[in-house]
Amino acid sequence: MPRAVIVGLDGSPESQAATEWAAREAKLRDLPLTLVSVLEPVPEPVTQAPLMGPETSRHWIDRIPREYAEGLRLRHPGVTVGVRRLSGSPGDLLPRRAREDEALLVLGSRGLSGLTGFLVGSVALAALAHAGQPAVLVRAGEQAVDEHLMDPVGIPSTAAPYRPVVLGLDTVNPHDAVVAFAFEAAARRSAPLRVVHADPDPRSPAELAGMLRPWARAFPQVAIVDEARSGGAAQHVTAASQDASLLVVGRRIRRTPIGPHIGPVVHTVLRRAACPVAVVPHH
Structure with missing residues (x-):
């Protein structure tokens, strides 16, 4: 039985849908929810490009998850929402965090345009393959209704x-x-x-x-x-x-x-x- 729900958040439409699903599931289970954002290492040539350096990434990874957490608390009253920032590979870190927290892991994935099914990216595939805990995949556009x-x-x-x-x-x-x-x-x-x-x-x-x-x-x-x-x-x-x-x-x-x-x-x-x-x- 999971003791928490964690969701990977990167600001994409699929991670937004996964975050909303995770909040609904946390409420059903009466469990806390943690939004996990992962800062991946930035190659040296990229850090020298305008608006693409590590400062920009850290600004996003600090501000956006906090704003999402505030919105979730308003839309899903009664759900305890926390934020955690990690650095490294999300495909490795998200399932490791879920295992350490004994948590249900929720991941976002793009939907196949015009069709049912998921377009599963490399991060989601790696996280699913390494997960020792149950994991749920949610498509972009998935709604409560x-x-x-x-x-x-x-x-x-x-x-x-x-x-x-x-x-x-x-x-x-x-x-x-x-x-x-x-x-x-x-x-x-x-x-x-x-x-x-x-x-x-x-x-x-x-x-x-x-x-x-x-x-x-x-x-x-x-x-x-x-x-x-x-x-x-x-x-x-x-x-x-x-x-x-x-x-x-x-x-x-x-x-x-x-x-x-x-x-x-x-x-x-x-x-x-x-x-x-x-x-x-x-x-």
């Missing part, structure tokens, strides 16, 4: 119920941390949980019900919708994300000769998902 159903007259409204939470379940190697994250997210939102799975040798409905029974007992308020599909898991999980408030997937922590990576299924899901994606690492 996108997480909710239409109201009775067909207008998007934050007063309407939340859209379902979708869990992409690996029924061959299920992991408690992934399932727990999804059930907890659905319970906090008073939303149903759609469990989407696809395997070459799918379990019978009785076996899957048995797998989920302990969770159903622990979260009796969560309505479970089981959706078994044939074919590739990523395809069906991302299709379900079209009508979801949050998509939850697992990422097995692996070390390769070229370093950590997020895996092909998670990579595909990020490229196609239509809602924020929570990536939960596990061994």
Whole structure:
């Protein structure tokens, strides 16, 4: 269970959307929120260019996060908002900070123009690959109303119920941390949980019900919708994300000769998902 929420802030539209999502999540969880800005080392030729030196970067990294924090406190009363400045590589420092703070990490990413899915940059990819804590990716333009159903007259409204939470379940190697994250997210939102799975040798409905029974007992308020599909898991999980408030997937922590990576299924899901994606690492 995370003890805080941290979000990477660099002033871009995607980090602004991630910051607003992180504030809403912090309020749902009753946790403090920390805005983390990372000052990357500036190459020597750049420091000599007008308006591009380290003084300009430090001015931005000191002033802008404070202004964002002030705005968040006004828009999200009751959320404790702090600011932290770091120096180095954001792809390394953000997941390290999340691990040390036992925090949920929230990252921004550009959306694919005219399409669903994320355009995941190198910083977000590196942070996801190194994260030992759950991390959520939020697209630029994501708004609170996108997480909710239409109201009775067909207008998007934050007063309407939340859209379902979708869990992409690996029924061959299920992991408690992934399932727990999804059930907890659905319970906090008073939303149903759609469990989407696809395997070459799918379990019978009785076996899957048995797998989920302990969770159903622990979260009796969560309505479970089981959706078994044939074919590739990523395809069906991302299709379900079209009508979801949050998509939850697992990422097995692996070390390769070229370093950590997020895996092909998670990579595909990020490229196609239509809602924020929570990536939960596990061994």
